[in-house]
Amino acid sequence: MSLVANGVGYDLPRRELLNGVSLSVEPGTVHALLGPNGAGKTTLLRLLAGDSCPSKGNITFDGRPLAHESAHALARRRAVMTQSDTLRFAFTAAEVVALGRLPFATAGSDEEQRVVAAALAATGSAALAARSYLALSGGERTRVRLARALAQVWEQFESGVGQSAPRYLLLDEPAAYLDLGHQHLALRLLRRFAAAGGGALVTLHDPNLALAYADTASVICNGVIAASGPASAVLTPATLAPIFGMNAQRIETDSGAPVLAWTAPRDC
Amino acid sequence: MRKERLELSRLAALEPKSSASTNSATIARSATSRAERNVHYSAQRRAIRWQHTNSDNRRMTRRRAAAIALTTLLIAALIGELCFGAATVPLNAVATSLLRGIGSATTDADATIIFDLRLPRALLALLAGAALAQAGATMQALFRNPLAEPGLAGVSAGSSLGAAAVFAFAAITVRWSFLTPWLLPAAAFAGGAVAAVIVVRLARIGGHTATGHLLLAGIAINAVAGAGIGWLSLRAPAQVLHNYLAWAYGDLGRSGWTDIAIVTPLLLLAIAVPLRDARNFDALLLGDAEAMHLGVDVEALKRRALLIAVLAAAATAAVAGPIAFVGLIAPHIARRIFGTPHRVLLPAAALIGAALLTLADLAARLLALPSELPVGVLTALIGGPFFLGLLAARRHVEDEP
Numbered sequence: 001m002s003l004v005a006n007g008v009g010y011d012l013p014r015r016e017l018l019n020g021v022s023l024s025v026e027p028g029t030v031h032a033l034l035g036p037n038g039a040g041k042t043t044l045l046r047l048l049a050g051d052s053c054p055s056k057g058n059i060t061f062d063g064r065p066l067a068h069e070s071a072h073a074l075a076r077r078r079a080v081m082t083q084s085d086t087l088r089f090a091f092t093a094a095e096v097v098a099l100g101r102l103p104f105a106t107a108g109s110d111e112e113q114r115v116v117a118a119a120l121a122a123t124g125s126a127a128l129a130a131r132s133y134l135a136l137s138g139g140e141r142t143r144v145r146l147a148r149a150l151a152q153v154w155e156q157f158e159s160g161v162g163q164s165a166p167r168y169l170l171l172d173e174p175a176a177y178l179d180l181g182h183q184h185l186a187l188r189l190l191r192r193f194a195a196a197g198g199g200a201l202v203t204l205h206d207p208n209l210a211l212a213y214a215d216t217a218s219v220i221c222n223g224v225i226a227a228s229g230p231a232s233a234v235l236t237p238a239t240l241a242p243i244f245g246m247n248a249q250r251i252e253t254d255s256g257a258p259v260l261a262w263t264a265p266r267d268c
Numbered sequence: 269m270r271k272e273r274l275e276l277s278r279l280a281a282l283e284p285k286s287s288a289s290t291n292s293a294t295i296a297r298s299a300t301s302r303a304e305r306n307v308h309y310s311a312q313r314r315a316i317r318w319q320h321t322n323s324d325n326r327r328m329t330r331r332r333a334a335a336i337a338l339t340t341l342l343i344a345a346l347i348g349e350l351c352f353g354a355a356t357v358p359l360n361a362v363a364t365s366l367l368r369g370i371g372s373a374t375t376d377a378d379a380t381i382i383f384d385l386r387l388p389r390a391l392l393a394l395l396a397g398a399a400l401a402q403a404g405a406t407m408q409a410l411f412r413n414p415l416a417e418p419g420l421a422g423v424s425a426g427s428s429l430g431a432a433a434v435f436a437f438a439a440i441t442v443r444w445s446f447l448t449p450w451l452l453p454a455a456a457f458a459g460g461a462v463a464a465v466i467v468v469r470l471a472r473i474g475g476h477t478a479t480g481h482l483l484l485a486g487i488a489i490n491a492v493a494g495a496g497i498g499w500l501s502l503r504a505p506a507q508v509l510h511n512y513l514a515w516a517y518g519d520l521g522r523s524g525w526t527d528i529a530i531v532t533p534l535l536l537l538a539i540a541v542p543l544r545d546a547r548n549f550d551a552l553l554l555g556d557a558e559a560m561h562l563g564v565d566v567e568a569l570k571r572r573a574l575l576i577a578v579l580a581a582a583a584t585a586a587v588a589g590p591i592a593f594v595g596l597i598a599p600h601i602a603r604r605i606f607g608t609p610h611r612v613l614l615p616a617a618a619l620i621g622a623a624l625l626t627l628a629d630l631a632a633r634l635l636a637l638p639s640e641l642p643v644g645v646l647t648a649l650i651g652g653p654f655f656l657g658l659l660a661a662r663r664h665v666e667d668e669p
Binding site for chain 1: 412413414547548550551553554555557558560561562563564565566603607608609611
């Protein structure tokens with residue numbers, strides 16, 4: 001029971017984007033994926049979402065090859081939040097979130113409206129419900145898109161750990177554009193999702209968010225996994241400093257999770 | 269409207285409070301802050317329900333009124349189609365003719381005018397208008413662009429080239445003149461279908477239909493077909509050119525019952541097929557990958573959308589010539605009144621398209637008595653300024669769902 005990439009490679013005609021990447025999204029956990037721009041985070045997430053097939057290696061979903069699953073069957077088990085924000089039509093925020101219920105064929109039902117309202121409230125976007133998506137700010141749009149992904153896997157929050165078919169969330173930079181409070185709100189939602197038995201993969205740029213909320217983490221650089229394991233063991237100054245070209249210092253805090261303090265290296 | 273927005277902004281004022289409370293919750297995960305949050309959430313939820321029912325009710329009332337008005341307009345236009353023209357038939361004469369039925373021997377002049385000329389014409393306007401509007405709405409969803417129209421994938425240009433070829437070579441085929449009534453619709457339909465097939469083939473990359481390539485291939489086909497039409501027109505005698513131009517501006521009065529019997533199933537398919545896909549088109553507006561993540565078979569959906577465009581545009585062109593603007597405008601008007609979700613948008617666009625084309629045809633018949641204007645000229649003449657007005661009024665549309 002998990003979403004697994006086994007030695008996955010992905011090539012473009014003149015460029016290798018991923019090479020020998022292995023990663024597992026386990027039910028009940030939040031896995032954070034970090035790495036510099038262009039490292040291959042989004043490519044890996046797309047392969048796990050089934051957008052395209054890996055050139056090497058394979059991806060399995062609960063033990064079966066991902067390519068054998070129909071789009072409809074997958075949509076009932078996992079939700080994806082991409083970075084693209086190309087909507088140019090004036091849906092209301094609630095209408096966008098309601099699309100998350102499309103795989104469950106309950107258009108306009110009370111059940112759908114209940115889940116939509118709950119997902120909007122969970123992301124702090126309740127007041128946006130009747131507003132046009134096009135009139136929202138970047139951060140508000142991100143919250144609405146997060147709410148749509150949550151609505152698609154909402155059963156996990158309600159049925160909890162005992163469920164036979166755990167749901168998965170694949171989120172590509174959900175914290176981008178969000179203010180500090182909403183970044184933490186988004187990650188706390190992922191914790192709640194994992195506590196209810198769901199499995200989440202999230203790409204992040206802030207190691208401190210990963211340290212505070214992720215169980216496990218992988219650092220990807222130039223298309224290969226540089227480090228993988230428990231978040232606090234992976235996200236260390238020794239691993240991250242050379243990859244990001246920054247100096248880091250680990251600071252223990254009273255509230256639990258350690259934080260990393262960053263300083264730029266001195267220019268020569 | 270303004271009042272509604274005020275209420276919304278008042279609700280939005282709740283927002284910072286929510287982020288503040290979540291912030292503090294991160295730092296101190298105390299039971300009190302959680303209780304506070306719960307209270308806050310439930311208050312927010314209650315506020316939403318209130319706001320929903322309030323603005324939803326108002327919106328529903330507005331939409332219902334618009335739907336009733338549009339249906340009335342369509343019925344009035346259809347009655348006008350039957351009553352007015354070169355000879356005015358009074359309404360009671362129309363009614364008695366209709367009641368007597370199609371089967372009875374139609375001897376008097378009024379009944380002949382109504383049954384053989386005006387009824388088929390009114391039906392064609394109704395069906396073609398609805399089908400073109402439906403095709404326009406699906407193409408706008410396919411291209412994720414509100415400026416898309418049914419002819420964008422090269423269908424209209426292909427139809428025109430097919431028709432131009434028939435006009436140009438009519439002199440040669442005069443020996444088989446009994447075929448001529450069939451030749452023009454067949455060539456127009458085939459031209460449109462072939463153009464669409466070429467465009468779809470060109471746009472396929474690695475098993476996927478790339479929307480950007482679809483647009484580019486459509487533009488290329490439009491250019492090539494335009495060149496072919498230009499070449500054929502230049503070498504054709506003046507009379508042939510005149511005949512072609514008369515065709516190219518659209519005329520709903522050309523077709524009799526046989527033509528209508530042939531294209532009706534095609535137009536009905538174009539009207540009915542998209543309705544089943546309403547939610548899938550909603551998802552497609554988010555993006556190809558996003559629609560796939562929601563379980564939509566994107567490739568099959570794109571094929572169906574293009575099929576609808578071919579059916580509507582080529583079938584209309586076959587019997588009435590290419591008719592511009594209805595497919596572009598009707599979905600726009602529908603979106604303004606009824607919102608973006610296709611479940612309501614598609615039937616609304618079909619209703620508006622039917623009303624628009626019926627009205628335009630009526631106007632085309634009445635404005636230049638005793639002769640007629642081509643209906644395509646009318647749709648463009650009314651549609652162009654109307655569209656500009658719509659754009660001018662739309663400056664703040666992003667604020668209004």
